[in-house]
Amino acid sequence: MALNKIAVYDSWKELDPGPDYPVDVRFAALPVLSKKAIREHFPAGMLPPGLDIDRGLADREIELVDTSGTTEEKITNIWNQRWWDASEISSWRFNAHFDGISYNGHREAILANPRNTGIVSDELDLPMDKRRLARFLYLNEKTDPTTWSWELMNRMVKELGAFRPEVLEANPSLLARLCRFIGKNNLSVFQPDAIVLTYEYTTRIERRQIKQIFSSPMISSYGTTETGYVFTECEEGRFHQNADLCRVDFEPFKSEYGGPLLGRILVTPFDNPWCFFIRFDAGDLVTLEETGQCPCGRNSGIILSSINGRKANLTLTVGGRPVMLYELDESIGRLEGIEQYKMIQSDYRTYELHLVSRAHEKKLLAREAEKALKDLYGPGAGIKIFFDTDFPPELSGKSMISRALFPIDLDDYLE
């Protein structure tokens, strides 16, 4: 077990009740692996003695990748393509829409922020051949999608037609943006066999915008650079754990805060020769499927009814109850005429909702939005509504949909 070989776990060893106990009991006794601990111990303290990172780099077995984001979020990871591919192939078993596609060699277009994957070129527009890599085509090289020109978006549409990808993998916020462009300009676009939404939470508004343009099945895939593919949405809309490739520990919220079905997840990826994370906290909050079963019939591992956003997206009601992005999105997603939104809670009773809208009746929309937020956060909530023209992404390259400007400690709400 990694506990005995790797320096970062030195202080954990005494907490392990030992091999006489069931594996679930042993895991539950252990702390959480934080990004801070990884940063402090990387690289030597995160690897067993004798595993030579320089040798791995020289042999091109691995690369080092820095995750983007704030200092608090940033860590360096060892990227092992072979393990990543194994994790992705395994995740495909959970959705029938992948059945007709052969994993090896399938053409895949990626519409991501190049800070997350791809090639950054903010000044120059890169020709298509400079954005090809193996079976991939990177459709976007700009870090700030609010700068996308008409020509650039038109190029993306044309390239989808020329490249004819079987899979289109996308940040939902970027694909929704491209779909708004396609809709406004009445263009037609190539339909891939499957659209995989990843990197970000998909809002209901984004999902509708994408559905207006693409009839391809949409599959949400949840994972991280650190953990590989952890949950995949099946054709019934539930999320299945990639149980062959990772262990997931579920920690429920207290019942007064939405537990026991609502909770956070800690991930222990398996079989990665270069990564030995145990109970890694990626910061994600989920809801277990209450029946423990899915109409699709797949029943290995944990089944989720929803993935509810990240800890960083949490806000609080005036009464102090934590509100997941999922719940906020349910309220805002019911309103008509919103293209994009962002909710910032500036103090315990002040909520600033920023909207991008092409609605003519903005006053009416503002009144409806205020009512929706008071229903959610409490009658004493101070709601401010702003109409903006666009939202650039966060430093991480991802869109930010909700957050509080004060610290929220998850331990206050967990069982």
Ligand SMILES: [Zn+2]
């Ligand atoms: Zn299912």
